[in-house]
Amino acid sequence: MKGFLRAALAVALGGAASVTAQAGTVIYCGQLVQVEPLKMLERQTIRLSGNRISAVEEGYQSPALEDEVIDLKSATCMPGLMDMHVHLAHEFSAHAYMEDFTLNAVDYGIRAAVNAEKTLMAGFTQVRELADKSFGSSIAVRNAIDKGLVVGPRVIASGQSIATTGGHADLTNGRQRQLMFDVGPTGGVIDGPIEARKAVRQRYKNGADMIKITATGGVLSPAKSGQNPQFMADELAAIVATAHDYGMPVAAHAHGTEGMYRAVEAGVDSVEHGTYMDEKTMKLMKKQGTWMVPTLMAGKWVQDKAETDGFFPEMVRSKAAVIGPLMMDTFTRAYEFGVPIAYGTDTGVSAHGDNGEEFALMVAGGMKPLEAIRSATLNGALLTRTDSELGKLDSGYLADIVAVQDDPRDDITTMERVAFVMKDGVVYKDVVRRD
Template sequence: MGIKSIIFIIFWGLLSCSSVAGNYVIHAGTLLDVKSLTQLNNYSILIKDNQIIAVTKGFVEAQDDQQLIDLKTHTVMPGLMDMHVHLSGEINKTSYSEKFFMNESDAALRSVVFASKTLNAGFTTVRDLGDFFRGVPVALRKAIEKGYIQGPRIYAAGKSIATTGGHADPTNGVKLDMMADPGPLQGVINGADDARKAVRQRYKEGADLIKLTVTGGVLSLAKNGSNPQFTFDELQAVVTTAKDYGFTVTVHAHGAEGMKRAIQAGVDSIEHGTYMDAEVIRLMKKNKVYFVPTITAGKWVAEKAAIAGYYPEVVRPKAAAIGPKIHDTFANAYKKGVMIAFGTDAGVFPHGLNAREFEYMVSAGMPAFEAIQSATLNAAKLLRIDNILGSIDNGKLADIVAVEGDPLADIRLMQQISFVMKDGEIIKQ
C-alpha cells in the first residue's frame, strides 16, 4: 500500500465524521421499548451531549439550543449490537494467502472501512471475536474511542485461544518448516499452565474478553470441523483465570461434546452451536449461557462451498456440511427457551451485511420484536453493559437507530437503516 493510499484512507475517515455530540430532540413516530416489547407511538427523545435525558409522550418542541430530528415516519430503536464480528479481515478466495503479503498496518487501515460499514448499517456496538491480524481490533477500538475514526464501540477478544492444530492455531495448513510451535503468546495452549498464561497475555495486550475455539471449525485448514479440542482442565483454567481478570468467556463450538465441557467449566456464551443437542440445551438453560447463532455465516459458507476454488479443498466439505445446519439449530434452541444474543460472524461474509441475520432469525420462528431485542437489550446483558446501553431510557448513552416504515411487519427493513446516532453523535441521517 502506497503512502497516497494511506493518506486517502485516513482523510476519508476524518471527513466521514459528520457531527459532534450536542443537544437534540428526536420526534419518533414509533419507538420500540425493547424491555417490554411494546410499540410506543409519537414520542420525543431528548439528548444532551452523549446521554438520553428524557423520553416523553408527545412531540416536544425543540428549544433554541436544541436541534430537531424529525423521525415521525420512522421506527426508532436502540443502537444495534452484533456479538460476533471480525473487523480485521474478510474471508474470500484470496484471504488465506493474505498473511504472506499484508502487514498488520495494512490490515489496520483496511479495518477502518469495515468499521465504517458496520456502523452505518446501524450496529453501534460489536464484540470482535478474534483477529485475523494480531493486535488490529484492539488498535481499532482505541482509535475509535479517541475519535480519530468512526466505528462501532468495540469489545475485543484479541487473539482467539486454541490448542495445537485446533481451530485458530495460526500455523495450520502451512508447510512443516513454517509451522514452528506456537504457544500462549500466539494464542495456542496445551495444558492448564499454558491456558492461564494465554489469558494473562490477552489481558496484557488490552483485550476486553476471552474467546476460545473449543471444537474444530469450518474455515480452518484442518480436517475436523466439530471435534472437542480442549480438555476440561484446560477450560477450567481459562475460565477461573478469566474471572480473576474480570473477563467474560465465549466459545466457538460446533460439536456437542465441546459445548458440554465449556458450559460445565463456566463460560458465558456459545457461538454457532451447530450440533447442539438436548443435553447442551438443558445445560445452557440451567447455567444461563447465551447462544450467539451466526446463521448468516452458516448460509454464506454453504453457498460458497459449492464454488470450486473459493475455499481450500480441506474447507469445502466442512462448509457444505456444517453451514446449512445452523438455521435449524437456532430454530430448535429458540423454541426450547435458550437465551439468544444477536451475532453474525461478519468477516466470514462482507461487513455491513450484518442485518441479514434478522431475516433468518424470523424465518426460523423468532418474532421480529424478539429478534430486535436480541440485538439490543439481550446483547447488552451479555456484555454486562445493560445499565448504560441496550434500551432507550433516561440516563443511558445516546445510541439510537431508525428505519423508515415498520420492521415488525417486514423485518427486511432492518437492512435499510436510515438514521444512526452513536454516543450522541449523528453518524447517518
C-alpha cells in the same frame, strides 16, 4: 431545522463527518421499539442532554426555543444495534488463505478501520471483535475509535483466539512443515492448564477486553474436523477461572456437541455458532444463563460458497457443505427451548456492512421481529455487561439511537437499510425520507 441540516451535511461529506447532539436536542419518532417490556410505541419524543437521554415522552412534545430538533416522524426508532461476533480486520474471499503470507499487521489495521465505519453506518453502535489473527488490530482500532481518530462502533476486543495445538485457531494449520511451528501461549496455542493461564494473562497484558476460545473444530480452518472437542476439562477450567478473575468474559466458538458441553460446563459466557447443540447442552445453557450467538449468516454463506467449485480447499468445502445447512435448524430448536440468544453474524466471513441480514434469517427461523431486535439491543448489552448504559432508550442511557424507514414487524428486511445512526449523541447518518 438546524439539527437536520447539520445531519444532512454530515452525510454529504461522506459519512465520516458527524453532528454532535447539543444540550436540549429533541428527537421525534413515529414509532419506537421499547425493548423492556417488549412492544412498539407510537409517536414518541426523545429528549437528549449532551450524549445522554434525559427523557422519553409520549406524543410529540414541544421543544424549548433553543432546542435542536431531529424529525424521525416517518421512521421507527430503536436502540443502537449490537453485533456480538465480527472480525473487522478480515473479509473472506477465495484468496484469503494466501493473505497470511502477503499482508502485515498494518494492512489488517487499516482494513479494520475501514470496516469499522461500514459497520457503524449499518446501524451497529457496539460490536464484539471475536479474534483477530493480526497481532492486535482489533485492540488498535478499538483504541483509535475511543480517541476519535477513526469512525466506528464501540469495540469489545478479544485479540487473538486461544486454541490447542492443531486446533481451529492454530494459524499454522495446513502449512508446510518448516512453517508449522509451535507459536505457544503468547501466540494463542496452549496445551495444559498452565499454558492456558499464561495465554489469558497475555491477552490481558495486550489490552484485550475478553477471551475467545475455539472449543471445537471449525469450518474455515484447513484442518480435518469441524466439530471434534479441542480442549480438555482442566484446560477449559483454567481459561475460564483466570479470565473471570481478570473480569474478562469468555466466548467459545463451538460446533460439535461434546466440546460445546465441556465449554458450557466450565462456565463460558457465550457459545458461538452452536451447530450440533443437543438438548442436554441447551438445558445447561438455560440453567446457567449461557448465551447463544447463532451466526446464521455465516452458515448460509459457507453453504452457498461450498457449491462454487474451487472457492474453498476441498477439506474446507466438505465441512462447509455439511455444517452450514444445520445452523438454522439448531437456532430454531434453541429458540423454542428458551436458550438466551444474542445477535451475532460472524461478519468478516460475509461482507462488512451487511450485518443487518441476520435479522431476516432469525425471523425465518421462527423468532418474532421485535424479539430479533431485542436480541441485537438489550440482549447484546446484557452479554457485554454494558446494560447499565446501553441497550435501551431510557432516561440516563447513552444516546445510541438508530432508525429504519419502515415497520420491521411488516418487513424485517428494513433492518438491512438503516436510515439514521446516532452514537453517543453524535449523528453519523441521516437519510430518512421526510415529506
